[in-house]
Amino acid sequence: MRKPGSMKGLEKLGRVRLSQNFFLRDFLMSEIANFYSIPNIPENPDLAIETGTRLCIELLEPLQSKFGRIAIRSGYRSAKVTAFGNARRHGASVRYNAGYHIWDMPDGNGHKGAAACIVIPWFADRYAEGADWRALAWWIHDHLPYSHLEFYPKLCAFNIHWSEQPQRRIDSFIKPKGCLTKPGMENHGGNHGEWYSGLGQT
Template identity: 45%
Template sequence: MQFPQSITDVATLTEYGRQRLSEHFFMREMLYSEVGNLHGVPNIPENPELALQVGCEVASRLLEPLKRAFGHVSIRSAYRSPVLNAFCNERFRAGDTACWCTDNDINAARHIWDRRDSDGHLGGTVTVFIPAYLEHYRKTEDYRPLAWWIRDHIDDYAELFFFRNLCAFNIRWYQGPSEKAIWYLDPPTRSMLTKMGTDGFDGDHGQFYRGIIKPLG
C-alpha cells in the first residue's frame, strides 16, 4: 500500500500499523511510546514510506534472528518521530532523566528512522530485551554472554548499547560503515566491550556464552 506524505486520519494510521515488516513484526508495535502517550505527543512518521523501509531492515536483519534464537523479543522503544524525540530531548535537558533521548541530529538514522543522517545514510535503532535471558541476568548482572552471542551470530548489527535494567539493549541497523562497537551504559558511566579493530573482536567467542545461552534453533 502506498501511503500519503503525511498521516492525518485514524483509518490511514490504522492501516499503517498493520504493515508487516517481517514474518513476526508489524509497524504498530514500533510506534508505542510512554512519553508520547502520557504527554499527548503523537509518534507518527513524517515520512511514512521511509520509516517502513527502515523498519523492514531492522525487523528482518536484527529482530528475526533474535526471535529465532530466543523466542519472544520484547520491544521497549523503536521508532521515534522527530517531534516526539525533540520533546523528549528537551525534557531530558531540563532534568527529566526518565526522558533519556539524544537530540534529533544524533538520533537521525537511529531512533528517527525516517531521517537520513548527515552523511545521507539510513539507519534504525530498536530497544529490546530478551525474556529468555532474564533468569541468567538476574543471577549474574552480566550482559556479556548475550553481547558476545550477538557479535557472533548477527552480522548486520551496526552498534549495540546495553543497559542495566532488564539487560535491555539498543541494536542498530545502518546503511553506512560502522565499527560494530558494543557498549555498556550505566549513566553516567560508559564502557566498551569490543569494536572492529580491537584485539579479540574477530573469531569465535563461544567460550563466553556456551553453556549459558541455549538458542531455540
C-alpha cells in the same frame, strides 16, 4: 505511502507487516508521546517501513528464533517526539537519533538506519540470576549484521541498531561499563564462542 492524517490512516500504517513476526504498530508506542499527547507518526512512512523492515528481518527475527519472544521497549520515535523529549532530558537529540530511533531520517552522513530498545525475557531471567550481559553481546556480534548495541542495567535491555553503513560497536552501562568492542580493538575479530557456549533456547 502518505503520512497518516486520520485515525484510520494510522490504523492502516500500523498494520504494515515488517517481517514474519513484527508489524509497524509494535514500534510506535512511546511513553513520552503518550504522556505528553504528541503523535508519534512517521513523516516519511515509506522510509520508516524500509529501514524498519531491515531491522526486523536481519536482526530481530534471528534473535527471536534463537532466544524466544522479544519485548519491544522502544522503537520508532518521530523527530518531533525526539526533540520534545531531548529538551526535557528524556533522551538524545534529533541529530544523534537520526538514522537510529528516527527511522525516517538518514543520519548526518546520509545513511539509512533503524534501532529498537528491546528486552529478551529468556535472557532477562538469567541475567537476574547473575548471567553476564557480554554472553549475549558476543553472540550477536558473531552472528548478526548489527551496527550498534548499547546495554542497560534494568532487565538487560539494549538498543540494537541496523544501518546501511554498520559501525559494529558495542557499548554498555552495565559493568564493565564503556565500550566492549569496536573496529580497531584487539578483541573485535575472531570467534567469541567461549562467552556463549550453550546459550539460547535452540
